[in-house]
Amino acid sequence: MELPIDHFRLLGVSPSAQAEAVLRAFQLRLDRAPDQGFTHEVLLQRAELLRSSADLLTDEALRQDYETALLGGASGLELSSSREVAGLILLWEADASAEAFGLARKALQPPQTPALGSGREADLTLVAALSCQAAALQEQEQRHYQSAAVLLQEGIQLLQRMGKLQDQREILEKELESLLPYRILDLVSRDLSDQAYHQEGLQLLDNYVRQRGGLEGKNSSKSIGGLEQSDFVLFFQQIRKFLTVQEQLDLFIKWQKRGSAEAGFLGVIALVAAGFSQRKPERIQQARKYLRSLDLPELDRFPLLGCMDLLLADVKQSEDKFRNSTDEGLGNWLENYPGETLEALCDYCRDWLRRDVLLGYRDIDPEPVDLEAWFADRDVQAYVENLESKGALRLAKSSFSFLSSLSGEKVQEDTTEPLDANTNLPIPGGVPDGANDYEDEVRDISRSNWQEFFQSRLKNPFQRFSSELSPTLLGTCGVLLLVAVGASLSLFDFPINPSKSIRTSKEALVEDPIVLQPKLDSPNKISQIGPLTDEKPSEEQVKGLLKTWLDGKAQVLQGGNSKELPIVARPSLVKRVKLERSKDLANKEKQIIQASITSFKLVSQTSKRIEVKVELAYSDQRIKSSGEIVSETSIPSLKVTYVLGREKDLWQLVAYISGN
Numbered sequence: 001m002e003l004p005i006d007h008f009r010l011l012g013v014s015p016s017a018q019a020e021a022v023l024r025a026f027q028l029r030l031d032r033a034p035d036q037g038f039t040h041e042v043l044l045q046r047a048e049l050l051r052s053s054a055d056l057l058t059d060e061a062l063r064q065d066y067e068t069a070l071l072g073g074a075s076g077l078e079l080s081s082s083r084e085v086a087g088l089i090l091l092w093e094a095d096a097s098a099e100a101f102g103l104a105r106k107a108l109q110p111p112q113t114p115a116l117g118s119g120r121e122a123d124l125t126l127v128a129a130l131s132c133q134a135a136a137l138q139e140q141e142q143r144h145y146q147s148a149a150v151l152l153q154e155g156i157q158l159l160q161r162m163g164k165l166q167d168q169r170e171i172l173e174k175e176l177e178s179l180l181p182y183r184i185l186d187l188v189s190r191d192l193s194d195q196a197y198h199q200e201g202l203q204l205l206d207n208y209v210r211q212r213g214g215l216e217g218k219n220s221s222k223s224i225g226g227l228e229q230s231d232f233v234l235f236f237q238q239i240r241k242f243l244t245v246q247e248q249l250d251l252f253i254k255w256q257k258r259g260s261a262e263a264g265f266l267g268v269i270a271l272v273a274a275g276f277s278q279r280k281p282e283r284i285q286q287a288r289k290y291l292r293s294l295d296l297p298e299l300d301r302f303p304l305l306g307c308m309d310l311l312l313a314d315v316k317q318s319e320d321k322f323r324n325s326t327d328e329g330l331g332n333w334l335e336n337y338p339g340e341t342l343e344a345l346c347d348y349c350r351d352w353l354r355r356d357v358l359l360g361y362r363d364i365d366p367e368p369v370d371l372e373a374w375f376a377d378r379d380v381q382a383y384v385e386n387l388e389s390k391g392a393l394r395l396a397k398s399s400f401s402f403l404s405s406l407s408g409e410k411v412q413e414d415t416t417e418p419l420d421a422n423t424n425l426p427i428p429g430g431v432p433d434g435a436n437d438y439e440d441e442v443r444d445i446s447r448s449n450w451q452e453f454f455q456s457r458l459k460n461p462f463q464r465f466s467s468e469l470s471p472t473l474l475g476t477c478g479v480l481l482l483v484a485v486g487a488s489l490s491l492f493d494f495p496i497n498p499s500k501s502i503r504t505s506k507e508a509l510v511e512d513p514i515v516l517q518p519k520l521d522s523p524n525k526i527s528q529i530g531p532l533t534d535e536k537p538s539e540e541q542v543k544g545l546l547k548t549w550l551d552g553k554a555q556v557l558q559g560g561n562s563k564e565l566p567i568v569a570r571p572s573l574v575k576r577v578k579l580e581r582s583k584d585l586a587n588k589e590k591q592i593i594q595a596s597i598t599s600f601k602l603v604s605q606t607s608k609r610i611e612v613k614v615e616l617a618y619s620d621q622r623i624k625s626s627g628e629i630v631s632e633t634s635i636p637s638l639k640v641t642y643v644l645g646r647e648k649d650l651w652q653l654v655a656y657i658s659g660n
Helices: 007-011 019-031 040-058 060-071 081-093 097-107 119-141 145-162 166-178 180-188 195-212 229-240 245-257 261-277 281-293 302-311 315-323 328-336 341-357 371-376 378-389 397-405 448-454 506-511 539-557 571-586
Strands: 589-605 609-624 629-647 650-658
Touching (some): 007 019, 007 040, 040 081, 166 180, 180 229, 281 302, 281 378, 302 341, 315 341, 539 629
Antiparallel strands (some): 609 629
């Protein structure tokens, strides 16, 4: 047998060690022979091998010849068959445990199998067990948990075949069991191209949870996998991010069928996450039905069902669910919300999705939560219309727009050309106000009560925590909102004052503090305008604000500037106009737009919101820098619904949509 080791490593000395250091190391190794149960004969052979190495390294001539041979590429020590086991012991002692285990296992297999019951068999089996354990530990230290598990499995199988060392086998089995959580993490966190390993990790996870008695750990009489329940919560929280939403959904439903109620709840959350991220409202409906079927008596289902109803565009049912909640704090917050009820529902739903539903999946980005994109999706709208035909409460398209305008998210610009509702041809002059265009806003309504309400600790399926709310609130939130299994240590982390992050146009107000005096008879002649701050503005003032919006937008798209746009419109709308202009610049084009108000009707007006319907006479030209007219559009009567919102006494355009 050839050992993959040199005399220096075998003796445990540095290649630069002098003769005195070599002799000291030799004597120390003799005095510290392994006491794990090796036979006296093999320990004598070990001592002889150590003495041979010491004699060679203390003889100057022999050592010089040996070092020359090493420099020439010589490696390994050739041993006679009578000293093989002693050499394997020294190899194990030199921290070459994996090599020692491999050679010992080979020596125990035919045709090298030693005589049954012989001392050689006993020594080989023992060195195999000890080197297997040490090699697995070395792999663990390098975080190669799957490799460590494979070594332990091979060692256990070897000892079972030999029928020896029951105590050593139990040690290996215990270490393999304690390695299970780390092994699962190692396998599922690998690249998805390693599907074989990933699937093995999922199978191990499934078996592990079953052994524990579900996510609740009902088999708490013993520690499985070396983790108590609290440790398992943290472990499961860590590995969720390496699993796709469909993988988690499959596991949760499987565990729920085996009696884990908490897995059933997580299945509901996973269904909502899959439905929202994949634009599949039928999964939201499925989650709704699934939640109703679960046996969770302590769970207040109404806020969760309310969020699902809202995603299915049933605002009336959503509001009813929230008001039917047994949580007084939630009811007080809803009543005292400084804005429309629909705004409150959208705020709650959006933050529920971002902080409790969409977190913890390999294939879902929790940011941003774009409610506008959800309600503008054709599949979502088709599904909602189908629900309406079956008797669900109708949500008008204008409500879709207003709902999306409250989402508080930034949406990507739609690069497709919109169609003229009358001619069914592309509108080349950009998107006029309306025409299949859903404008968003960045809502900056003061919501101090809302902030205080959500400064509470999350609840999770394993532990129940009391909320820690501001004393200015009258109640506590009883909603069971789950970020992930074990997310009980997480907090809702909203900015202390979100309104400060929103542009308020104060700079613009200082620049031009002129009172609103609209001129509606001159299309695109921009009227000088100051802030509209009247608590109840007149129809003429609202008309003036809309006219200024139309003129300012046209001025920017023509290549000019407009100081008035930041005054009359929310920053998100202004940003979209500038983005459209930047695209025209890239194409060396500009737009000449004429838009004037021909009809005006006030639909509703409160202290926070104004909705009006107007008819526009609209036309545009798209012109190249060379003067060539690329396209022209004329719409004699374009109907548009505008929504204005008031914040900090300032009225601004929030959203608009075409249609009746």
